[in-house]
Amino acid sequence: MTIGSDIARGPNTPRPACRGYLYKRTQSGLIKGWRKRWFVLRHNCCLYYYRHKRDDGKRQAVSVVKLEGAEVGTDSSLGKPFVFKCRPHSGNRVYFFCATSNQERKRKTRKKYLHPSEPLDVTRHNANLPPLAVQNPDCLGLLHKMDKGRDMWVQHYCILKDGCLYLYSGIRATHAHGGIxxxxxxxxxxxxxxxxxxxxxxxxxxxxxxxHLCAENPDENKRWIIVIKASINKWLPLHQALHNYMKRPMEETKM
Structure with missing residues (x-):
């Protein structure tokens, strides 16, 4: 994932975690009921909704629900199947959503239980530090990265930390200009x-x-490959834990 101030627009940013139509219960206006809206759950842990699918990416979202720390679970109080509710960490409002099937309800609620913003917060923090201010790096040094747009190798001062490679213009840079x-x-x-x-x-x-990156010689390339693999593997237990969590039955996935 591209790291930096423009992380949401970076070329290595993944697609939204989940998107599709849901029915949302209205709590204002003269007539209360269910309205069909197009929802997009993005990797910043926010749920955006639009009036129509065609508005996604073309118009401003009708509203945004911040999901970090929210309580999400199924609900049967409204007498309607496939309903789940969301209570954000801040504020008193409770949102009610209705999927078109039980499978869709499970898929969307499980997505909301995860907290993808937590590792992103760490990487954003590190990306805003000078290279020598990143504590306990796994590896550091000069690497050349292939710029395929210009078909040339560009030198970067690199910091490897917890499965993320931060790219700096030089050792005296004030912040990373990108990362993977x-x-x-x-x-x-x-x-x-x-x-x-x-x-x-x-x-x-x-x-x-x-x-594609390149150190000064093949021996240095081999050394970087070893430390990059080790840095990634440190986080495999967490990756496996999230995978196991998503496979658990719905009644076991309470916050």
């Missing part, structure tokens, strides 16, 4: 162009970019 969140990436030594040895970072899906 490496969870799920495959790391290997590969030839690229005229170079017989480079570090290839291959993403888990086509939603992300493949990156």
């Amino acid at each position: 969140y490496l969870q799920g990436y495959m790391v290997r030594e590969q030839p690229y162009g005229s170079k017989k040895s480079t570090i290839e970072l291959k993403p888990p899906s086509d939603e992300f970019k493949t990156f």
Whole structure:
């Protein structure tokens, strides 16, 4: 994932975590009832909703619900099937949503139980630090990254920390100008162009970019590959825990 002040617009930012039509219970106006709206759950842990699917990306959302710390669960008090409610951490309002099937209800509520903003908060914090202010890095040093748009290798001062590679213009930079969140990436030594040895970072899906980096020599490439793999593997238990959590029955996934 691209790290920096423009993280939400970066080329390596994944697609929304979940999107689709839901019925939302209205709590204002003369007639109370259910209205069909287009919902988009994004990786900043916010739920955006629009009047129509065609408005997504073209018009401002009708409203945004912040889900970090929210309580989400099924509800049977309204006498309607496939209903779940959401109580945000701040404020007193409770939102009621209705899916078109039980499968959709489970899929959407499970998405909301996760807190994807937590690792993003850490990476944003680190990205705003000078390189030597990042505490206990897994590795640091100069790497060249292939800029495929310009077909040239660009040198960066790099900090590897907790499965994220931060890219700086130099050691005296005040903040990272980009970065790669490496969870799920495959790391290997590969030839690229005229170079017989480079570090290839291959993403888990086509939603992300493949990156090629190069140290000063093949031995340094091998060293970086070892430490990058180790940095990613430190977070595999967390990744597996989230995977197991999403597979649990709905009645067990209470906050």
